[in-house]
Amino acid sequence: MTAESIGYGIVGAGYLGKALARGLAVRPGARIVAIFDPGDAQTVATEFGARVEPTLAGLLVAADVDAVVVASPNAAHYDQVVAAARAGKHVFCEKPVALSYRDADDMIRACEAAGTIFFAGHVTTYMAGVRRAKEMIAAGLLGEITFVRAVRTTWEGHGGGHSWKKQTALSGGHLYHHIHELDLVQSLLGPATRATMVGGNVAHHHADDGDEADLLAMLLEFDGARFASLEYGSAFHWPEHHVLIQGTEGAIRLGFQGEGCTLRIPGRVEHFPLHRTPAEEESRAAFYRAGEEDASGLFGTPDTDVPLWLAGILDEETESFHRLITTGILEQEFAPLADGSAARSALATADALTLSLQERRTVDVAEVTSGHARR
Ligand SMILES: NC(=O)c1ccc[n+]([C@@H]2O[C@H](COP(=O)([O-])OP(=O)(O)OC[C@H]3O[C@@H](n4cnc5c(N)ncnc54)[C@H](O)[C@@H]3O)[C@@H](O)[C@H]2O)c1
Missing domain, CATH: 3.40.50.720 (NAD(P)-binding Rossmann-like Domain)
Known part of the structure; x- marks a missing residue:
């Protein structure tokens, strides 16, 4: 080098x-x-x-x-x-x-x-709208964050089982494979302390389906009486994808289906884009329109190219990684990606949620991080 x-x-x-x-x-x-x-x-x-x-x-x-x-x-x-x-x-x-x-x-x-x-x-960290929302929160516009709801639900038809992405042993299933929203929630509220999850495979029982749970509903508790809920899965005929951040003074909705983001505080409503350019924003809307009835065709495969919005955030992310290697410089907002804390913390909470589903109880995330529980 x-x-x-x-x-x-x-x-x-x-x-x-x-x-x-x-x-x-x-x-x-x-x-x-x-x-x-x-x-x-x-x-x-x-x-x-x-x-x-x-x-x-x-x-x-x-x-x-x-x-x-x-x-x-x-x-x-x-x-x-x-x-x-x-x-x-x-x-x-x-x-x-x-x-x-x-x-x-x-x-x-x-x-x-x-x-x-x-x-x-964790490329969601690089979305322009996510970064803007975090600036607004840091400036105090929402007051204290009290609750975050993250929803990433869609319908996927049958026959996806040939893809490694639909096999739990290879992908980890929706919760692990789509760790983005859980990571985003924790980047706003800090590490969760207690975790509860219900769900299972409710609509994918064909022989050529994957074996993952297609419906997962979660509740997280954080220090200081703050909470989050997450819904993930591929058993939903009304697709939703958004993160709603509620504070004591206002709220922000991050829309992931092309509708962009909105700040709402008393006397002020402000819209801002999720992506860098109108073309990237439109490619996000087109992506979801393409999967409105059956999103299974949207899994990336080795012979397909990423949409413009994803290329845009990968551009930011690869720039960040290359700059870190060559100069040692990384903006503070991205530090949790490079010190291990974001990935480790998201997986600790995912493991606690998994244990909760398996044992039908609320799990302290400390059970996972202290080594008392193993997946
Ligand atoms: N950040 C994002 O938004 C995003 C989006 C899609 C995928 N991903 C992640 O990227 C990774 C790859 O996913 P993908 O969509 O490119 O999948 P893919 O199926 O398109 O590509 C996976 C590639 O890995 C190869 N492969 C299989 N076993 C391998 C091994 N043991 N060692 C090296 N290569 C092997 C396959 O031949 C294939 O070319 C996954 O971890 C996935 O979760 C991230």
């Missing part, structure tokens, strides 16, 4: 790996040098003039690989990130970084021990 040049290795060159490589490749001094993917690595290698590495070990010993982007199926992240850290590489890991708090903790410690960067791909 020189100050001028960072060589990136891509582990998993599918829908997101390809998009992250595109985001990084345009950064000054960034080069995509090696691709490992047990499926088709050649297409992405050709796009960037990179070489195909037939094994992960081969990619990790390569002297021209300074940093590794892990964008493989979720269940593969743990071994790959630990191996990358032991090989002395910086790591960008897609979400969910792991399928348990314990694994995430080990991965973060492995990078700390190696002195390498561990960066969690």
Whole structure:
């Protein structure tokens, strides 16, 4: 590695790996040098003039690989990130970084021990509207936040079981695979202290369906009598996707279906976009329109490209990661992505929610973080 040049290795060159490589490749001094993917690595290698590495070990010993982007199926992240850290590489890991708090903790410690960067791909953090809302909250416009409701529900038809994204052992199911909203809730309220979840698989029993729970409803408690509710799943014929932030002085609704965001305080209603440009905002609306009746076609697959809105936030995120590696600089608002706290905390709460569902009780998140409970 020189100050001028960072060589990136891509582990998993599918829908997101390809998009992250595109985001990084345009950064000054960034080069995509090696691709490992047990499926088709050649297409992405050709796009960037990179070489195909037939094994992960081969990619990790390569002297021209300074940093590794892990964008493989979720269940593969743990071994790959630990191996990358032991090989002395910086790591960008897609979400969910792991399928348990314990694994995430080990991965973060492995990078700390190696002195390498561990960066969690919680890309929602980079949405313009999310950042604007946080500025408004920091300026005191909502008073104290008392309650956040996050809803990410849709209908997915039958036959999705061929995708790893619909198999719980590989994806973790909706809660882990879509950890974004849980992470966003905790970025507003801090780590949850108590967790309750109900749900199950209510509408996907065909032989060719996946095995994930398609309806999950959650309640979270936070220090200081503050609360959140989350709804996730693919069993809902009335799709909803928004985060509603309620404060003692006002409220903000972040609309994820193309409607944008709204601040409401006494005497003032202000609309602001979720994304950077009108074209990105419109691509968000088109994305949801395309999935209005059946969103199963919206799962990314290795041969599809990300929509404009997603390319936009990946642009911000890859810029942030590359700048951190090359200059050591990271804005304070993104620090929880690089110190492990956002990923570790989201997975601790997800594990507590999972335990709650399994044991039909409210779970203290400390049961997970103290090591008394394991998934
Ligand atoms: N941030 C986001 O908004 C977002 C969106 C989609 C996916 N993701 C995440 O990106 C990651 C990849 O998802 P995707 O949508 O690109 O999936 P995908 O199915 O399109 O691509 C996965 C790729 O990984 C390859 N692969 C399979 N096993 C592997 C292994 N052991 N090692 C390396 N590569 C392997 C596959 O051949 C495939 O090319 C996942 O962690 C997913 O959760 C994030």
